[in-house]
Amino acid sequence: MTLAPTLYDFQISLSQVDRSIDQPQIGIKVARHPSETMQRLWLRVLAYCWAWEERMTFGPGLGEPDAPDLECRDYTGLVTRWVRVGKADPIKLQRAVDQNPHAKVSVLFESAERLEAFIAEAREAKALRVAKAELAAIDAGLLRALSSFDSRRLKVSLTFVGDHVYAECNGQNFDGPLTRSAL
Numbered sequence: 001m002t003l004a005p006t007l008y009d010f011q012i013s014l015s016q017v018d019r020s021i022d023q024p025q026i027g028i029k030v031a032r033h034p035s036e037t038m039q040r041l042w043l044r045v046l047a048y049c050w051a052w053e054e055r056m057t058f059g060p061g062l063g064e065p066d067a068p069d070l071e072c073r074d075y076t077g078l079v080t081r082w083v084r085v086g087k088a089d090p091i092k093l094q095r096a097v098d099q100n101p102h103a104k105v106s107v108l109f110e111s112a113e114r115l116e117a118f119i120a121e122a123r124e125a126k127a128l129r130v131a132k133a134e135l136a137a138i139d140a141g142l143l144r145a146l147s148s149f150d151s152r153r154l155k156v157s158l159t160f161v162g163d164h165v166y167a168e169c170n171g172q173n174f175d176g177p178l179t180r181s182a183l
Contacts, residue, residue, distance in 0.1 A: 139176025
């Protein structure tokens with residue numbers, strides 16, 4: 001018997017100072033695959049907010065490993081934003097860059113250490129076109145703190161200022177750096 005995904009409802013107040021984004025209420029519903037950790041679910045939510053654009057949608061999930069975790073399409077159906085979270089493969093990311101020449105391809109990692117390991121893997125694999133992708137990592141402590149909230153309905157306030165993230169969830173405040181890097 002196959003287990004059904006669990007649906008989480010996030011009410012998010014989003015502010016991105018550098019991009020002049022102020023969205024007082026974004027409602028998103030996120031399906032959590034039975035094998036998905038709470039940390040990965042939160043990483044997808046943070047990536048959604050970090051890369052937020054109108055028409056941003058979640059991908060098909062763990063069932064289709066080559067599909068993006070998030071994508072945005074314009075009104076003609078052309079992919080304009082392609083986002084992966086977590087443990088990205090350099091060769092697959094290079095393929096995504098090649099297949100989506102009009103899209104901004106991005107990866108949000110679960111820690112700065114994982115980001116640095118990915119860059120080393122990409123250099124070793126000579127996946128040089130990965131340099132066209134935007135690479136960033138959320139603070140591991142911030143991600144752990146948010147992952148402790150396992151309620152199916154959450155109100156969250158997220159503010160991105162430069163390379164720093166501030167979060168408020170259930171009256172508790174957290175913050176941490178957003179590390180960016182390039183190949």
